[in-house]
């Protein structure tokens with residue numbers, strides 16, 4: 001397939017990012033993920049198709065969405081606009097006619113050229129800061145053919161490339177992508193496979209195997225989302241550090257749990273699946289950071 005024809009489904013392109021690898025970066029967020037992490041802060045990243053998101057405060061009750069909906073899924077009343085999500089077929093027509101952005105589309109099909117135009121505009125910032133382009137998600141490997149081509153184009157432009165992955169993909173695919181990736185941000189959520197399944201919907205055998213093979217080939221940062229009550233015990237953090245030591249990653253990045261994505265579930269008409277009863281204090285995070293440091297590893301919080 002020619003580059004011009006190849007399209008990827010992207011839900012965000014974030015410029016001037018300082019949290020997804022070294023320096024100032026542009027992060028391309030691919031839509032679609034094989035995992036369903038209960039704490040996911042980007043629920044719009046999970047489904048591999050465009051979706052509608054609602055912003056109730058922007059609704060002026062003009063009725064355009066109600067008129068156009070072929071499924072009669074929308075009703076307007078004094079209380080506002082309601083969408084019966086079970087009737088919705090995601091035709092996206094309501095978002096197309098909404099004049100205020102009270103219904104918007106998450107997910108856009110873009111060509112390699114369109115993405116390159118956006119990521120190429122900040123070259124000077126990348127050069128001055130040691131930054132580059134990070135492909136994230138969702139899970140970028142769920143659209144690996146597009147991502148592979150995008151990484152190749154970035155390398156041809158002399159850009160530093162990073163891939164943020166959960167590692168849940170066949171090795172022969174990951175291996176191809178690694179050839180054009182300077183840095184891997186490899187997410188490890190839990191060392192125990194049944195706990196991993198509880199938290200994400202999938203076991204971790206493939207992931208741990210891929211982590212080992214990846215770190216042997218490419219510069220790797222192990223990313224550890226720290227989830228209260230799920231993977232934040234001293235014992236488990238030690239196990240993560242042991243893995244990091246064994247597979248020889250460059251550093252461990254602790255990503256503390258936050259609830260910034262909670263409101264997005266409502267905008268997607270979904271229920272927030274993570275029932276969090278515990279908090280992560282700075283003291284707790286620092287204590288766990290120390291455990292990893294004391295095992296001779298470099299560790300950072302937040303990137």
Ligand code: SF4
Pocket residue numbers: 052068069070071072073074083087088089090091092093094095
């Ligand atoms: S996306 Fe759903 S709610 Fe909107 S017009 Fe189509 S069917 Fe109706």
Ligand code: SF4
Pocket residue numbers: 058059060061062063064065066076081097098099100101102103
């Ligand atoms: S088209 Fe937009 S602004 Fe008008 S009623 Fe529907 S959601 Fe509200």
